[in-house]
Amino acid sequence: MPKKVALILLNWNTPIHTANCIKSLKQYCNEQLFDIIVADNGSTDGSLALLQNQFPGLVYINNERNLGFAEGNNRALVYSIEKGYTYSLVINTDTLVDEDIVLALSTHLDNYPQAAIVQPAIYWMHDKTRIWNGRGCFNQLSGLIYSEKKCPSPVNGLDSFEIAKWATGCCMLLRNAALINNGLFNKQFYLYYEDVELSFRMRGNGYELHYLPSSKMYHEAGASAKVEKKEGVLSPVIHYYISRNRLWFLRRYGNPVYYPVYIFGGFLYYASLWIYFKLRGRNQKATFLIKGLRDGIFTPNQHIWN
Numbered sequence: 001m002p003k004k005v006a007l008i009l010l011n012w013n014t015p016i017h018t019a020n021c022i023k024s025l026k027q028y029c030n031e032q033l034f035d036i037i038v039a040d041n042g043s044t045d046g047s048l049a050l051l052q053n054q055f056p057g058l059v060y061i062n063n064e065r066n067l068g069f070a071e072g073n074n075r076a077l078v079y080s081i082e083k084g085y086t087y088s089l090v091i092n093t094d095t096l097v098d099e100d101i102v103l104a105l106s107t108h109l110d111n112y113p114q115a116a117i118v119q120p121a122i123y124w125m126h127d128k129t130r131i132w133n134g135r136g137c138f139n140q141l142s143g144l145i146y147s148e149k150k151c152p153s154p155v156n157g158l159d160s161f162e163i164a165k166w167a168t169g170c171c172m173l174l175r176n177a178a179l180i181n182n183g184l185f186n187k188q189f190y191l192y193y194e195d196v197e198l199s200f201r202m203r204g205n206g207y208e209l210h211y212l213p214s215s216k217m218y219h220e221a222g223a224s225a226k227v228e229k230k231e232g233v234l235s236p237v238i239h240y241y242i243s244r245n246r247l248w249f250l251r252r253y254g255n256p257v258y259y260p261v262y263i264f265g266g267f268l269y270y271a272s273l274w275i276y277f278k279l280r281g282r283n284q285k286a287t288f289l290i291k292g293l294r295d296g297i298f299t300p301n302q303h304i305w306n
Helices: 015-028 047-054 068-082 101-111 176-182 194-204 237-253 256-279 283-298
Strands: 005-011 034-040 059-062 087-091 115-124 131-133 136-139 144-147 171-175 208-219 226-229 232-234
Touching (some): 005 015, 005 068, 068 087, 171 176, 237 283
Parallel strands (some): 034 059
Antiparallel strands (some): 115 131, 115 171
16 A cells, blocks of 8 residues: 655756755655655756665656656656555755655645645745745736745644645645546646646636645755856746746636736736846847747647647
8 A cells, every 4th residue: 555645856957956855855754654756857967866876765757858847747646646645745856844744734635625735835945034935826907926925923723724826836735636637737838837727727626725834845946947157047948938838827717808907017027028138138038038928829729728
């Protein structure tokens, strides 16, 4: 009989972060509850062999190429479902824990069968007093997704939770039965907004999403997307996926009544961003931004939602 939780780490050229994450999980979490599954997304730095040598007792999935966050995690989620785990805990590799979040999150889903996903409070790694991602919110008028940054009150009980609009793929415990009924991450999104899309799909089918502020972890944020080049720290291709996928999300889950607001606000924001990139000489970012907007608008629905 399998353990209750399949804990999924998607590695892509981040062996040090992944190893540190594994060490913290082993130190603070009860391993009787979970198995760690490392899915390697075609790393080119020898990550897979390094991790296998350092942690020989884990489950490893070699995706052989970079499938993106969505499909890379899907391969491990399929394994989790096929092996009979009750829950799948998707965690970014550039995170650390200092408490048993596996126990806290899995106990919460045990107690609330109407919830498909639960997320902890995620704090910044460099400033553990500040929230990086809290309760996921959505402003229907502006079409913006965001998370609340307020720190939880110490008077709240350990099981005090809030209903969220979406949960972040940085750390989300998923009910496998809900995944079977509703599908996995949409692989067409590749990277960014795939967690938001899955969250809205779950909610649309009657499930709740919970935010458990009493449970916490720490995140460096964007370790695999950072590069030190003249274009800046963030990889230029990131702007393609963010701009494209936001438009895809709004095409399906936005309110058509507010489309004029989305268009006007989007034009002001993206025009300003494009000008900023050009003034700073970040021409690749400007190019990827325009390409993302073009594909976000003109990609046929049957391709996105197939």
